[in-house]
Amino acid sequence: MSTSATSPSTPPVYPAAYSGIPERLLHKAVREKSRLWENQSKEFQTPRKRGLAVPAGIGRTEFVKALDELSQSLGKDHVVLNDQPLEDGWYMEHPNTHDAFMIMDEEETVSSACVYPGSVPEVQLVVAWANKHLVPLYPISMGRNLGYGGAAPRVRGSVIVDMGKRMNKILDINPDDCTCLVEPGVSFYALYEEIQKRGYKIWVDTPDLGGGSIIGNTLEHGVGYTPYGDHWGAHSGLEVVLPTGELFRTGMGALPGSDAWQTFPYGFGPVSDGIFSQSNFGIVTKMGMALMPDPGGCETFLYTFQHEDDLLLLVDTVRPLRIANILENVAQIRHATIEIAVSGKRRTEFYDGTGPIPAEVLQGHLEKTPIGRCNWVYYGTQYGPEKIRKYKLDIIHQEFMKIPGAKRIDPQSLPKDHYFWSRAKIAGGQPDFEELSYLNWVPNGGHLGFSPVSPTRGSDVLKLWKIAKERHDQYGIDLFMTFCVGLRELHMINLVVYDRGSPERRKAVEKCMRSMIDDAAKSGYGEYRTHLLFQDQVARTYNWNDNALMKFNEKLKDALDPNGILAPGRCGIWPERYRGRGWEIGKDGRETSEGQGVRPPAGSTRL
CATH class of the missing domain: 3.40.462.10 (FAD-linked oxidases, C-terminal domain)
Structure with a gap:
């Protein structure tokens, strides 16, 4: 979109665009986009007043140099600087630069750049880079959770890790045990269309809109409307990149050669899946999901x-x-x-x-x-x-x-x-x-x-x-x-x-x-x-026994993410480098999303 456009463009269509609308629903998407377009007085593009949002604790020159280093490893097309006017887009063409449904000024919850890994090793590469340069990352699956912030990072200047653009494969659909295995960029639309294409008699439980990521929605405890409406309850098996770069699988996925990863969620020992939902403890790269058998009407x-x-x-x-x-x-x-x-x-x-x-x-x-x-x-x-x-x-x-x-x-x-x-x-x-x-x-x-x-x-x-x-x-x-x-x-x-x-x-x-x-x-x-x-x-309201839950979450955060690089502040969980420096926003609110810088890591001379 732009301020000079006179009519809305046609929304992206699946499967030509991994995040597109199915052809059968295109008429509805065109109708809704046209309605919103005609009812919009706000500029479609917002000029930048504050320039590039550089993460706290790193200088602009150093940051741009670090991004150039990443682009050499990941590919220049997969590292994009966010220094252009901000475009709000809409549901099917949402921004991964800022919060389209802004409350504060648009440039408060704005990213510095967006990177697009295409494989698990590339996700690990990005994480290693962030630890080296102490750059905060904010991973998204598709970024369509617009009523809750969309793709916007909590910490201004974070680098968005867009998992969906290049990691959007449906890795498996099993019609016998009614399960699937998907990457972050697989939407409810995409999974439904693929099941129909294959002629399987199984259903996808879907939320009100089907354009969001199955992984993203499930990790956020999203809800659908069939008997399988509890999406987190229907998941089985995660593959996760930790903030230090290690890769592991939960449940039966930890057993080499197991074919029960999507059918039994527990495995042996503590069930660790839960710490990766609504948290900043890891980046989920694969997830299994139970599907509903056709009930016969x-x-x-x-x-x-x-x-x-x-x-x-x-x-x-x-x-x-x-x-x-x-x-x-x-x-x-x-x-x-x-x-x-x-x-x-x-x-x-x-x-x-x-x-x-x-x-x-x-x-x-x-x-x-x-x-x-x-x-x-x-x-x-x-x-x-x-x-x-x-x-x-x-x-x-x-x-x-x-x-x-x-x-x-x-x-x-x-x-x-x-x-x-x-x-x-x-x-x-x-x-x-x-x-x-x-x-x-x-x-x-x-x-x-x-x-x-x-x-x-x-x-x-x-x-x-x-x-x-x-x-x-x-x-x-x-x-x-x-x-x-x-x-x-x-x-x-x-x-x-x-x-x-x-x-x-x-x-x-x-x-x-x-x-x-x-x-x-x-x-x-x-x-x-x-x-x-x-x-x-909200996190502060869960404060039983002198905030015992948050203290536990902070211990996990500091153990799993010692440099505090992964989504600091997400769900109210701040790493040690940010903690106690005014980043938290309480019930009285305020005009800025930022705190007073970050604490340098132990043994470092950085400010």
Whole structure:
């Protein structure tokens, strides 16, 4: 994109582009890109005001010389300096230079360069180079986790290690044991398309959008919507490059000649996989994943509930059904605001006032839709042969209809462009491209994720909803809320949608987020993931027994990464060189992402 362009370019298409959209979904991608393009007043390119972002602790001349040394080893085409104007792109053409959904100034969480290794030995080469020159690295798989920071590094001036561009092979798909082995650049789209091409009767569990990396999403504890929705729970086997360059495999992969690496996740001895999820302890280069066998059919259903307080009774109804596996998938309970926003229409078509859209205005617009007036919408899916589905659906209907005002919506009454059909595809193991529509709600649409976890209990969920509602009202933000139903817990995915072109709205969103994090923690609820600028705050809420967990993580960090080169600050874990030098950002926030330099390593004269 550029400021002089008059129309959006065609999105990249898979398989010509490893990160592209499948041809079957290209029309949706073109539609969403065009909508966002037309609703953007922010410049597509942001001129650089501060020049090249050089990592703390190293001079510019020394850094450029070190990059030149790396380019001689890795290849000049695979080492790219980040000194050009910043382009925000969009979901299918996301930047690996900065945070496209910025909260602070764009140049705060900006990289100095991007490197593209093409093999495990090249990853090790990059790690060895970083240790030699004490350059912070920030590895990404594909960088599409845009609501949580995308490809942006926590430490300004870090070198992005883009694992996906040249390491994007599907190494194995086994239709007998329903497993696969993939590299970081394999997206949900890519795996799905390859399975269809081979004609295997197996499914891919997919999140709302399928363009992200399977490895990246799994390491971030991402969620999909079939019975295999717990992606971390479905993984088996990691290959990891440690911050000192050693390579090892977890579980059965540590046994030479084993063919059980993707079928049994534990192996012998301590299970080390977990320390490489949501951490900065290593770079994952391969991962195994369980796939879902074709269940012989599925059926998506939709219920609406009239009152906001119905959430309490609904969740208490859901809990025993979900634990008993009567409700089979990671379903969604969505607030009705999303139902009109996901149409892709602008907020001004519904309400042009200030503050959150009034309840009566919202209900008036919902009355004109096929689902009618409501406050909560439940999307669920049942699996297996028709007689099994019918048996469970009858039980669900009987229980849901005990809630006064509950209504089952007949899918056949819904037009083919209704959002229901996208949810049905996703819950049926087919990646889609519909969820981005709500970004058109405001100009220059961006979003952050406020994502606390609670037990599947109505009283807990009602508390979280009221925390979010109160803070959204305070800061004038429309409430986009979804509860993802796990087996015994709910993930509250609160999409905080805002105009990223407005410094005032960015500041309001930051204050709203920090307030909700603090409010939720005081009530005993913690986030399961968050945007990189809130990671310090969230990590500090997990402070039982005088911060015993963080102290343990810091011991691991210093042992595995003695030079502190790998993703310093990620998930609030700072290496010794950065620790206690003002890099952490607490609940009060601040204007800069940087601290007061770094501590020189032992025996060094560096500043």
